[in-house]
Amino acid sequence: MSEAHKETLGFQTEIKQLLDLMIHSLYSNRDIFLRELISNASDACDKLRFEALDNDSLYAGDSDLGIWIEVDRKARTISVRDNGVGMNRDEAIRNLGTIARSGTREFFSQLTGDRARDASLIGQFGVGFYSSFIVAQRVTVESRRAGDAEDQGIRWVSTGDGEFTIETITRKERGTTVTLQLRDNDADGEEGHEYDSLLDAYKLRQLVRNYSDHIAIPVRMKAEKWDADKQEMLETGEWEVVNQAKALWLRPRNEVTEKEYDEFYRHITHDFEGPLAYTHNRVEGRSEYTQLLYIPKHAPFDLWDRQQRHGIRLYVRRVFIMDDAEQLIPGYLRFVRGVVDSSDLPLNVSREILQESRDIRLIREGNVRRVLTLLEDLAENRKADYVRFWRAFGQVLKEGVGEDSKNREKIAALLRFRTTGEPIRIDVEAPDASGAAPKAAVAEDGIEDAVIKGEENTAGAADGKGKDAKDADEDVKNADGLISLAQYKARMKDGQKAIYYITSDSEAGARQSPHLEIFRKKGIEVLLLSDRVDEWMLSHLHEFDGTPLESVARGQLDLGDLEDEAERKASEEVAADYKDLVERLKTTLGERVKDVQVSHRLTDSAACLVSGEHDMSATLERMLKQAGQSVPTRKPVLEINPDHPLVQRLKSEDGRFDDWSSLLLDQATLADGGKLEDPVGFVRRMNDLLLASSH
Numbered sequence: 001m002s003e004a005h006k007e008t009l010g011f012q013t014e015i016k017q018l019l020d021l022m023i024h025s026l027y028s029n030r031d032i033f034l035r036e037l038i039s040n041a042s043d044a045c046d047k048l049r050f051e052a053l054d055n056d057s058l059y060a061g062d063s064d065l066g067i068w069i070e071v072d073r074k075a076r077t078i079s080v081r082d083n084g085v086g087m088n089r090d091e092a093i094r095n096l097g098t099i100a101r102s103g104t105r106e107f108f109s110q111l112t113g114d115r116a117r118d119a120s121l122i123g124q125f126g127v128g129f130y131s132s133f134i135v136a137q138r139v140t141v142e143s144r145r146a147g148d149a150e151d152q153g154i155r156w157v158s159t160g161d162g163e164f165t166i167e168t169i170t171r172k173e174r175g176t177t178v179t180l181q182l183r184d185n186d187a188d189g190e191e192g193h194e195y196d197s198l199l200d201a202y203k204l205r206q207l208v209r210n211y212s213d214h215i216a217i218p219v220r221m222k223a224e225k226w227d228a229d230k231q232e233m234l235e236t237g238e239w240e241v242v243n244q245a246k247a248l249w250l251r252p253r254n255e256v257t258e259k260e261y262d263e264f265y266r267h268i269t270h271d272f273e274g275p276l277a278y279t280h281n282r283v284e285g286r287s288e289y290t291q292l293l294y295i296p297k298h299a300p301f302d303l304w305d306r307q308q309r310h311g312i313r314l315y316v317r318r319v320f321i322m323d324d325a326e327q328l329i330p331g332y333l334r335f336v337r338g339v340v341d342s343s344d345l346p347l348n349v350s351r352e353i354l355q356e357s358r359d360i361r362l363i364r365e366g367n368v369r370r371v372l373t374l375l376e377d378l379a380e381n382r383k384a385d386y387v388r389f390w391r392a393f394g395q396v397l398k399e400g401v402g403e404d405s406k407n408r409e410k411i412a413a414l415l416r417f418r419t420t421g422e423p424i425r426i427d428v429e430a431p432d433a434s435g436a437a438p439k440a441a442v443a444e445d446g447i448e449d450a451v452i453k454g455e456e457n458t459a460g461a462a463d464g465k466g467k468d469a470k471d472a473d474e475d476v477k478n479a480d481g482l483i484s485l486a487q488y489k490a491r492m493k494d495g496q497k498a499i500y501y502i503t504s505d506s507e508a509g510a511r512q513s514p515h516l517e518i519f520r521k522k523g524i525e526v527l528l529l530s531d532r533v534d535e536w537m538l539s540h541l542h543e544f545d546g547t548p549l550e551s552v553a554r555g556q557l558d559l560g561d562l563e564d565e566a567e568r569k570a571s572e573e574v575a576a577d578y579k580d581l582v583e584r585l586k587t588t589l590g591e592r593v594k595d596v597q598v599s600h601r602l603t604d605s606a607a608c609l610v611s612g613e614h615d616m617s618a619t620l621e622r623m624l625k626q627a628g629q630s631v632p633t634r635k636p637v638l639e640i641n642p643d644h645p646l647v648q649r650l651k652s653e654d655g656r657f658d659d660w661s662s663l664l665l666d667q668a669t670l671a672d673g674g675k676l677e678d679p680v681g682f683v684r685r686m687n688d689l690l691l692a693s694s695h
């Protein structure tokens with residue numbers, strides 16, 4: 001088959017879905033097509049400039065890079081042309097027919113068919129070039145790659161209904177022209193859908209200016225003049241530059257408007273929404289560079305994909321070098337987007353050189369410092385926004401506790417936790433791309449009844465603490481049930497020496513754990529941790545601001561000064577009283593437990609399991625097993641509650657002591673979220689005992 005042959009090819013399934021969704025649900029965002037086309041054109045110019053660093057001949061004498069936009073009112077077309085790098089046949093098929101992003105399939109499987117919901121999801125994905133089909137019934141892309149012969153141009157045409165054609169053409173100019181044949185008004189029977197206003201040169205110019213003012217490449221449109229005879233604006237035939245054409249990040253901060261920062265963010269991220277916050281600085285000294293870093297409002301669809309390719313763009317003296325320069329930002333801040341422009345790096349810098357470079361190390365440290373400062377500022381001054389950030393990226397930030405020991409303290413101060421000192425909240429909706437604040441509901445199952453009712457008086461404040469604690473509580477109310485370690489400390493009981501936490505597979509599981517009973521009784525707040533990353537994070541976070549962090553389910557529980565002398569004495573007496581029972585249980589349960597102890601933790605439950613001081617926690621063990629890792633067998637310590645009637649009864653039990661003790665251990669295992677080794681035996685024993693007690 002000759003290359004010039006015209007081929008008809010099908011879009012990848014996901015693109016078909018994307019096109020269908022876009023055409024039918026993104027009409028109200030239709031103008032974004034222009035931003036996407038201008039962004040792509042500007043990227044293509046950046047790429048050519050970069051490739052030409054090594055091979056000047058790619059310019060073929062024309063290094064004056066630009067973008068040209070033209071309207072043909074009669075033909076109802078808009079075209080966007082650039083003299084950037086262009087595409088050859090293979091690239092056009094690959095780039096404009098498939099979405100080669102990992103995670104895409106899973107992303108599309110989340111779409112529900114509910115247009116409003118899906119439209120907001122699609123915002124996380126970034127529709128790019130395909131957004132042209134929101135306004136165009138036919139899109140034609142003509143292109144020739146820099147360095148290719150004139151007869152190696154391509155024409156790609158599609159009406160967005162599942163197929164595209166591609167043919168080889170002769171094209172004089174290097175670069176790409178995208179021509180949109182606009183839809184008819186009320187196309188597809190959608191009443192009120194009109195497209196003619198896009199042909200109004202004045203309006204279009206305003207749109208173009210909106211979307212391109214911050215772009216470093218000049219964008220040109222045909223100049224127009226008022227014709228008094230014809231009483232209309234007519235093109236003069238001259239091209240005029242409509243944007244400022246100066247790299248936004250190089251402009252002084254006070255000359256850039258919020259709107260421009262916002263638009264620039266959308267340009268580099270293809271995000272539907274603007275950013276949550278940004279930081280823009282010119283750094284001088286040991287290393288000279290400019291950084292413009294943004295924090296998005298929502299997580300991208302591939303946040304958990306460590307291969308994801310977005311991130312920070314690296315420029316060297318205004319020349320684009322690479323996308324997603326991962327050396328510029330550590331993994332735990334991978335949600336940050338933006339631009340770094342270095343004055344020191346060589347233009348021929350490669351990814352390999354970046355790894356070694358001292359300048360890059362300085363820039364990376366500078367980026368981390370700025371982002372953490374920005375987050376501190378949000379946490380301090382824009383609490384609702386910080387909560388939004390936390391919900392979107394908190395789990396990623398937690399990785400920093402282990403990854404970045406230098407900044408551990410700072411990161412720890414930015415952590416937020418659910419806690420027993422706050423009402424239960426059930427997430428009914430994840431943060432979405434529509435800008436709506438995430439919703440939460442307070443559950444009414446009464447588990448934490450006292451706390452729900454006493455919403456005003458959270459654990460510590462109820463004790464009449466000072467002003468700081470009250471201020472801290474005020475903040476808590478704005479914080480969607482999340483508190484910081486500093487707030488926890490401010491609410492600590494007199495005599496409390498540790499920050500207590502519990503880990504579990506879910507927040508609900510954590511809240512119901514028997515390990516919390518004594519803490520509830522004494523009104524001590526406990527942090528509830530249920531993210532996968534938590535166990536790992538906690539293995540790196542042993543203290544905060546001088547106060548140790550302690551698991552409520554580990555080792556000998558020592559409540560220190562929170563227990564008075566009388567309580568301590570009573571415990572000792574009980575321990576002596578139950579010594580025989582403990583020994584009998586140890587002998588009976590044998591290898592199944594590491595030890596048996598009389599518990600200080602329990603008030604309601606008969607028994608619970610605890611981990612040894614240095615043992616792996618049960619939650620971590622389960623996680624590792626789920627991940628298919630071999631885990632050394634860990635024997636739990638069984639704690640029994642001397643005040644529980646079942647345990648009291650055991651003291652005088654003879655005939656069925658074995659069954660009773662097994663049952664006690666199995667119960668404790670289940671309450672801990674664990675799995676029984678012999679569930680059938682458990683059921684049999686329970687039924688036997690039930691029957692025996694009913695006789």
Ligand SMILES: Nc1ncnc2c1ncn2[C@@H]1O[C@H](COP(=O)(O)OP(=O)(O)OP(=O)(O)O)[C@@H](O)[C@H]1O
Pocket residue numbers: 036040041044082084085086087095096125126127128129130176269270
């Ligand atoms: N004007 C152009 N010149 C050269 N290549 C282009 C042009 N427009 C698009 N492309 C190619 O097509 C690809 C797909 O474009 P598209 O806008 O869909 O996504 P993107 O810009 O890569 O990514 P995203 O929108 O997700 O950030 C681009 O990555 C680029 O390789």
